Amino acid sequence: MAILQSSTYGKDNVKFLKVKKDPSNPKVHEVMEATVKVLFVGDFDVAYTNADNAPIVPTDTIKNTILVEAKKFDVFPIEGFVAHLGLHFINKYSHVSGVDIEIFQHRWTKYPVNGKIHDHSFVKDGEELRTASLKYKRSGEFVLKSGIKDLTVLKSTGSMFYGFNQCDYTTLKPTTDRILSTDVDSVWEWDSKKIGSLQNVISQARAGLFDSAYKSARETTLNLFALENSASVQATMYNMCEEILRLVPLVSTVSYSLPNKHYFLFDFSWKGLENDNELFYPSPHPNGLIKCTVGREKKAKF
Numbered sequence: 001m002a003i004l005q006s007s008t009y010g011k012d013n014v015k016f017l018k019v020k021k022d023p024s025n026p027k028v029h030e031v032m033e034a035t036v037k038v039l040f041v042g043d044f045d046v047a048y049t050n051a052d053n054a055p056i057v058p059t060d061t062i063k064n065t066i067l068v069e070a071k072k073f074d075v076f077p078i079e080g081f082v083a084h085l086g087l088h089f090i091n092k093y094s095h096v097s098g099v100d101i102e103i104f105q106h107r108w109t110k111y112p113v114n115g116k117i118h119d120h121s122f123v124k125d126g127e128e129l130r131t132a133s134l135k136y137k138r139s140g141e142f143v144l145k146s147g148i149k150d151l152t153v154l155k156s157t158g159s160m161f162y163g164f165n166q167c168d169y170t171t172l173k174p175t176t177d178r179i180l181s182t183d184v185d186s187v188w189e190w191d192s193k194k195i196g197s198l199q200n201v202i203s204q205a206r207a208g209l210f211d212s213a214y215k216s217a218r219e220t221t222l223n224l225f226a227l228e229n230s231a232s233v234q235a236t237m238y239n240m241c242e243e244i245l246r247l248v249p250l251v252s253t254v255s256y257s258l259p260n261k262h263y264f265l266f267d268f269s270w271k272g273l274e275n276d277n278e279l280f281y282p283s284p285h286p287n288g289l290i291k292c293t294v295g296r297e298k299k300a301k302f
């Protein structure tokens with residue numbers, strides 16, 4: 001006896017670049033390079049259990065839909081586009097009961113030429129991504145999240161780690177001055193009760209809510225990272241979450257997942273040389289991995 005307990009399918013790594021032209025000056029552009037994943041849940045069991053493809057919307061059709069809708073719809077900001085895609089798929093296919101969509105926006109930033117931001121030339125200043133994800137059910141329930149991924153930062157002082165548990169397995173020395181480096185992965189979940197519906201997500205996207213929250217979250221991350229004399233990754237990430245919750249009332253939880261990318265002070269004592277926190281060697285592995293989610297209240301999982 002075998003029972004299909006769960007299934008999902010769709011298209012991953014659908015990529016596009018969209019040029020948005022300023023209507024008053026068509027040489028002034030913004031660009032959106034994005035990678036999209038769309039997965040369906042629904043009435044597809046016979047495809048698995050009876051080799052019957054009748055209900056399958058081909059993943060190729062899903063890819064075409066993402067590209068056609070990216071052409072027809074304003075893809076800025078990605079939270080508006082993810083809501084649009086969610087509504088499209090649920091409205092179009094009556095046997096799709098839920099969609100799970102992720103959009104990663106690649107970082108293209110206009111740069112100054114002769115002191116003036118150029119109209120249509122961009123620099124890719126790092127691997128950092130802006131993210132949006134949506135889980136949307138036919139019932140209208142949705143979970144919308146925004147985030148930042150792979151924002152790599154390092155500070156060469158202003159970070160400590162002492163007072164930790166000591167036992168017979170401990171070799172780490174307490175420090176009041178170390179290098180701190182991480183690849184920021186931060187996600188903030190929107191309060192779907194307060195936002196109400198995906199149509200409201202699209203309205204709020206047009207009104208600038210998601211861009212201003214992204215700006216607040218990124219600035220908070222970079223500012224606290226720089227300004228705090230960090231007691232630990234744990235304490236600093238909690239402070240970042242708390243500040244984003246304060247700045248963005250429609251966000252219900254903020255999560256960070258931070259690798260602690262170690263840089264070890266090289267011991268030159270054998271060479272008779274001092275090392276006043278000047279020469280470190282990067283240790284790619286193992287790395288610490290520290291995660292937390294901070295909310296306004298205890299909340300049941302979706």
Ligand SMILES: O=c1[nH]c(=O)c2[nH]c(=O)[nH]c2[nH]1
Pocket residue numbers: 161172231232233234260288
């Ligand atoms: O900020 C830190 N948190 C830890 O939990 C930890 N553990 C460790 O070895 N170094 C650090 N640093």
